[in-house]
Amino acid sequence: MVRERFLLEEYDYDAVLRKHLDKEHYERLKAIPDPELHRWIADIIRVAKPSYVYVVKGVPEDFEYVRRKAIENGEEIKTKYKYKTVHFDGPRDLARDRANTKILVPTDEKIPYINTLRRDLGLDEIKKLFVDAMVGKTMFILPVCMGPHYSDFTLYGVQVTDSAYVTHSVMILYRVCYDEFRDGTAIKKGYLRFLHSVGELDERVWSKNIDKRRIYIDLEDDTVYSVNTEYAGNTVGPKKLALRLCVYHGYKEGWLCEHMFIAGIRGPGGRVTYFTGAFPAGCGKTSTTMISDTIISDDLAIIKAVDGVARGVNPEIGSFGIIDGVNPEDDPEVYKVLLDPETEVIFSNILLCEDGEPWWRGRPEPPCKGLNWNIEWWPGKDEPPSHPNARFTTYLRYFDKLDPNIDNPNGVPISGMIFGGRDSDTHVPVEEAFDWIHGIITKGAALESERTAAVLGKAGVREFSPFAILDFLPISVGKFVELHIRFKEQLENPPRIYGVNYFLKDENGRYLNEKTDKRVWLKWMELRVHDEVDAIETPTGYIPVYDDLVEIFRRELGREYRIEDYEKQFMVRIPQHLDKVERIWKIYSEIPDTPKILFEVLREQKERLKKYRDRYGDYISPLKLDRR
Ligand code: SPV
């Protein structure tokens, strides 16, 4: 691949590097045997004009330098804990910017639901935005791995950024992979490029030109550009920016790159069974990960078929998790890690108390006087003390439940995939799809959710959220569905597919489940995967038998599970499901490359629903249905 350059003219790029890098960093860069990388860096130096260039190798001094630099330039503020800092993104930069995140495509072609822009126009625009963007700033170059070292699953990437905060975040969230670049492994395999600049900053160290915030994904060149923004979802290359490139590679090569956690659930005899889970942001994904028995990943998964088995790795080693609502009772593991005096954490967009204590909604103490997004806040001020999309950035290794297989270059076998959204009135708390295809279509492709605070815009509206990945798709949803259908052909025993719903409400708007119930659903799925419990067949899938849940509730939560609760929670809601089939049908009928089988499966679902309605009525008690 000939890679896109900033400058087309020929010049002595080595002289530029010699002039702008000190000896140490020049040598670090030159030790990576890739002239194309050297020339790209020289181009960026000439265009963006950083005052200093730092190549991260991953040695302890690099970590110290980056942490110090983030404090010095005001991107991070100290707390009373030695290794914890606070970063404020600025009130207009607190979430992913959907509107200005675009996939660059060769022609004017429009893809439903995907925000595209003609590549030549996009490149032209974005390159201009980098002119002088790094003046007065240090530019960091970081070679990273998205996945375990020397693994077939792993993607490589180079992050270039003028933000010490972004660099610091990348260093917590990913493995620095200098050695694999230096020994040529990454060069041979190919690597992604992420170029980011915060752009001009105001006196509060926020990106000033938010109206010129742009995140452009160039599929053809494996490169992502991001400018005039700080929010990690817009800036940390190996995370959501890479996800688009990763999905694209997977699509071409027949594997999956997913917006999913990977977690282990213990079953009888201590066996560990692995599940992945896709939930739109803010719908219980982190809490499900944390409530599991072992943790591999809390956000992303790369899944390939190896000898007929779906195996997955986590491209990350850290977590950029939602902190809003994290409290000692419901989230003891996370809470403990966040306040442990020894752990390194970057808090973003929380409230920093005057005494240096970080505060967020969920801490039992009342909020204090302090700073929220770098502006003074005091109790009683007419503004929330911390933002609903406030986050923490920390290492997964701090969690007691971290599964050592996170470093396994062969990944872990995936036995089940879970899909869950925010849904007050349709789906039961847990349900198994009839088979892979039925699950992929009715649970994955048909996933919907109410919007949360993780993207800019209005919260609360019900949205189409296929595979919880729509925001990150570089290709049509139809093609993404087709990829999953095709993926099955490589598998001997495809993972079981589950739908979960933690947000079911009664007619008075009260939640029908406790937060901790999800542990029961996970244990039930674990047993199902091994065919150790029966299930009840409904028109939309298999649901648990009451007696099995009674036992799991007692064992896992020490709680009695009442039959009235079971009846309400697992009632089959025919009208809502029929509406859902209609909505999803309509959506996909407007997506030209939707595989035909999707409509067949929806038609069958609709027929089953009608048959059950004719026999049992609109709302069916699970106690009336037969076991299988
Ligand atoms: C999400 O919103 O899905 C996240 C955080 O995991 S972000 O990096 O913003 O995508």
Ligand code: MN
């Ligand atoms: Mn995510």
